[in-house]
Amino acid sequence: xxxxxxxxxxxxxxxxxxxxxxxxxxxxxxxxxxxxxxxxxxxxxxxxxxxxxxxxxxxxxxxxxxxxxxxxxxxxxxxxxxxxxxxxxxxxxxxxxxxxxxxxxxxxxxxxxxxxxxxxxxxxxxxxxxxxxxxxxxxxxxxxxxxxxxxxxxxxxxxxxxxxxxxxxxxxxxxxxxxxxxxxxxxxxxxxxxxxxxxxxxxxxxxxxxxxxxxxxxxxxxxxxxxxxxxxxxxxxxxxxxxxxxxxxxxxxxxxxxxxxxxxxxxxxxxxxxxxxxxxxxxxxxxxxxxxxxxxxxxxxxxxxxxxxxxxxxxxxxxxxxx
Amino acid sequence: xxxxxxxxxxxxxxxxxxxxxxxxxxxxxxxxxxxxxxxxxxxxxxxxxxxxxxxxxxxxxxxxxxxxxxxxxxxxxxxxxxxxxxxxxxxxxxxxxxxxxxxxxxxxxxxxxxxxxxxxxxxxxxxxxxxxxxxxxxxxxxxxxxxxxxxxxxxxxxxxxxxxxxxxxxxxxxxxxxxxxxxxxxxxxxxxxxxxxxxxxxxxxxxxxxxxxxxxxxxxxxxxxxxxxxxxxxxxxxxxxxxxxxxxxxxxxxxxxxxxxxxxxxxxxxxxxxxxxxxxxxxxxxxxxxxxxxxxxxxxxxxxxxxxxxxxxxxxxxxxxxx
Numbered sequence: 001x002x003x004x005x006x007x008x009x010x011x012x013x014x015x016x017x018x019x020x021x022x023x024x025x026x027x028x029x030x031x032x033x034x035x036x037x038x039x040x041x042x043x044x045x046x047x048x049x050x051x052x053x054x055x056x057x058x059x060x061x062x063x064x065x066x067x068x069x070x071x072x073x074x075x076x077x078x079x080x081x082x083x084x085x086x087x088x089x090x091x092x093x094x095x096x097x098x099x100x101x102x103x104x105x106x107x108x109x110x111x112x113x114x115x116x117x118x119x120x121x122x123x124x125x126x127x128x129x130x131x132x133x134x135x136x137x138x139x140x141x142x143x144x145x146x147x148x149x150x151x152x153x154x155x156x157x158x159x160x161x162x163x164x165x166x167x168x169x170x171x172x173x174x175x176x177x178x179x180x181x182x183x184x185x186x187x188x189x190x191x192x193x194x195x196x197x198x199x200x201x202x203x204x205x206x207x208x209x210x211x212x213x214x215x216x217x218x219x220x221x222x223x224x225x226x227x228x229x230x231x232x233x234x235x236x237x238x239x240x241x242x243x244x245x246x247x248x249x250x251x252x253x254x255x256x257x258x259x260x261x262x263x264x265x266x267x268x269x270x271x272x273x274x275x276x277x278x279x280x281x282x283x284x285x286x287x288x289x290x291x292x293x294x295x296x297x298x299x300x301x302x303x304x305x306x307x308x309x310x311x312x313x314x315x316x317x318x319x320x321x322x323x
Numbered sequence: 324x325x326x327x328x329x330x331x332x333x334x335x336x337x338x339x340x341x342x343x344x345x346x347x348x349x350x351x352x353x354x355x356x357x358x359x360x361x362x363x364x365x366x367x368x369x370x371x372x373x374x375x376x377x378x379x380x381x382x383x384x385x386x387x388x389x390x391x392x393x394x395x396x397x398x399x400x401x402x403x404x405x406x407x408x409x410x411x412x413x414x415x416x417x418x419x420x421x422x423x424x425x426x427x428x429x430x431x432x433x434x435x436x437x438x439x440x441x442x443x444x445x446x447x448x449x450x451x452x453x454x455x456x457x458x459x460x461x462x463x464x465x466x467x468x469x470x471x472x473x474x475x476x477x478x479x480x481x482x483x484x485x486x487x488x489x490x491x492x493x494x495x496x497x498x499x500x501x502x503x504x505x506x507x508x509x510x511x512x513x514x515x516x517x518x519x520x521x522x523x524x525x526x527x528x529x530x531x532x533x534x535x536x537x538x539x540x541x542x543x544x545x546x547x548x549x550x551x552x553x554x555x556x557x558x559x560x561x562x563x564x565x566x567x568x569x570x571x572x573x574x575x576x577x578x579x580x581x582x583x584x585x586x587x588x589x590x591x592x593x594x595x596x597x598x599x600x601x602x603x604x605x606x607x608x609x610x611x612x613x614x615x616x617x618x619x620x621x622x623x624x625x626x627x628x629x630x631x632x633x634x635x636x637x638x639x640x641x642x643x644x645x646x
Contacts, residue, residue: 024468105405130438131442138436141350
């Protein structure tokens, strides 16, 4: 999609211009390290897209777009420490290169630096955007904690799971779009509708992610088939299965999900239950549901259908993993 | 000092009213835990004092005062993880009770929650205060990193040390006063003068802290005599000694400061060099210098001398460790 590339180039240039050159080097080198690995930078792209949707001044949106991207990277640095992760975007994680202490402190300074990117906005808009940004950051932390809690809980419900992934993934996409919309001059109502669009795209994306772990082409995705099952992750598939399985199947799921094993029988058994309770179909229906909800919110927005097309394209391709 | 207690009571009440009752509990319990241990809460007290100095509306200053206090506690949680500290204010540190991962995430959410405490200010004031707050947070992180760097560097200069303690201690005191002043309706010029007052009080306090480690009444302070020397800490005393010692003494200091030992000879030898190069006198002169600078900035402020008295009292008692 050409329009995405156009926005990505704008973000890339801004990232380049905003490299941290101040000292102490030990603090900012790790920050420049993770930012430079980039990734697809779809969140800041969404800030720009939303600003454009309302014919706003893109130049005003670029630094706030960086705030969203830098915030995201702050969460990655700290999450990787907590998860003991060694690789991120194919590169060694910040803490595995620089140590956990530097990771903590570099993450902290990156979060605060991201607040600075709103400072060129006039006071009303600054206050509005910073408040959304702060609220979103809090929800992301809460989502992360719920995710941690779910690992050791055996009674997580499907609704709790949706709440958790909304917070971990959805709200930041929503906030990126809402902030971009407000900077672009949208009404509060339109900005909120775009937020909800982003939230549901995020949720649909996350359920799709769970789906693809079992039913996707893992070669194309570069992941291990059924990795979530091996890892005992309480994904949407697992929760749907627990909800619809009979007593005996539930016991079997409990059995396998309390074991840490590379035994392929585990995957066969679990997938067998998934098949029996039609998890594949149910998961796809839920992706569809959140996708439709997203579209309905997009429909509500008071701009021409033509201008909304990029958002439909982006959502569609996200779900098809074409990024 | 009665006026301090009055402000402390206001802060205490506000802390009580703003306990975090939302979930997930695993995230907010550690936050309530550290906040409830209190300490003297002089930073938020300073926000209120500064607001009062300009006859401002104290009710407007209370939540921003909490922002300063909560930010400070965020830094304590993360610093204690980095320092592997087990005790803080006589209580087990957050990470030693709840684990490092919870400490990281609770610290993060506390930082973002602290931004929320500015949201009742009108947009211009919100933007001004949040910008100062962000800039201060960045400087505090930088100061922390410099402090870490200094541990392994052998060429730290006295000026670098002053810069480091300004960032680690001074700027947050300065920012507390400046934010309180602006909320109280002060001019930018007066707010900046009060910031400088706080900065220099902070620096004087920190040098005094180094001084008391060797020359203070350790029983009264509840610390180990010469603990900084045993720990090889590059304090103001050490840096003054290195600057003024002769070649041979410098070698001896290098020798002792590269050793980790409980040998009392280390303290005798180091204190002997301190005596020879008149470190005690020089350190006190520097405390005096920053104290005088602070007073000079206070003098500049366009309010009656009478109203400034509490600030002189506070600074005086801080330096005499009467808190």
